[in-house]
Amino acid sequence: MMSGNYTTIDNQNVSGSVPAVSDSPGQVSVKFNDTSLQTFPPSGAQGKISAAAGPPRDADDTFSKPASGSPESPSSGGWFKIFTVAAYRPYFDVDTSDVLERIKDSLLPFNGSFNEKTANNPDLYGPFWICTTLIFVAASIGTFVTYLAHKLQHKEWNYDINLVTWSAGVFYGYVLVVPLCLYVILKYFSAPSTLVQLFCLYGYSLFVFIPAMCLSVIPVEIFRWAITGVAGIMSALFVALNLRNHIVSAGERWFLIVVGIFLLQLALSFVLKLYLFNVSV
Incomplete structure (x- = not known):
């Protein structure tokens, strides 16, 4: 049924596709395949929102690692590390x-x-x-x-x-x-x-x-x-x-x-x- 430039789609048992109106000029047929549909959130995706609770992580953990030269960086050494909190943290790692x-x-x-x-x-x-x-x-x-x-x-x-x-x-x-x-x-x-x-x-x-x-x-x-x-x-x-x-x-x-x-x-x-x-x- 046509009314001006709008097309009404009848209730049909449609699975993954929208029926195209081939008789109308200028109308484009759009079809969705079932294989292209994804569930949200995607399972096993790295760097995206996962099903587990917790904040999202970067795909390569770039921002999760301490920056070079920071007090928590394992590569920072020398005498300057004795003035950082991270240098003494292992000696307070005990429980009751x-x-x-x-x-x-x-x-x-x-x-x-x-x-x-x-x-x-x-x-x-x-x-x-x-x-x-x-x-x-x-x-x-x-x-x-x-x-x-x-x-x-x-x-x-x-x-x-x-x-x-x-x-x-x-x-x-x-x-x-x-x-x-x-x-x-x-x-x-x-x-x-x-x-x-x-x-x-x-x-x-x-x-x-x-x-x-x-x-x-x-x-x-x-x-x-x-x-x-x-x-x-x-x-x-x-x-x-x-x-x-x-x-x-x-x-x-x-x-x-x-x-x-x-x-x-x-x-x-x-x-x-x-x-x-x-x-x-």
């Missing part, structure tokens, strides 16, 4: 179960297998938060105990902000300076050890002082000395026994190095007892 397992090993110093377990994945996450927790625990408990001691004797009490700065200097400084010096000594004796492993070992060795500080709230001087001694011996044994196997290759002087490490850790506990575990009015 890993940190808890390493904390448990630090409380069992006689195993001496901490370095072997963390050789392939030493972390700085645990040492950082252990030192940070020690700083706030030392400041808060020291302040609380001092406050109670002054109030019980009806004396005036003033908050000492130096307790926080002093604690930060002791714990952060010890975990940074001592492993660095030990790394230089082990390099001199050609003993196999990495700097990150030493940071990890010394950081976890300080965890035992957290419960020791909490128990120092008890106002009994002998008990505080006993708690400090036990914590210091456990921490010193943990470090010395884990480094012994690596220092044996240093030759005949390995015993002196291990003894020095043990005594240095004990000295730390003695300093903590005098300045953090000691409460006087």
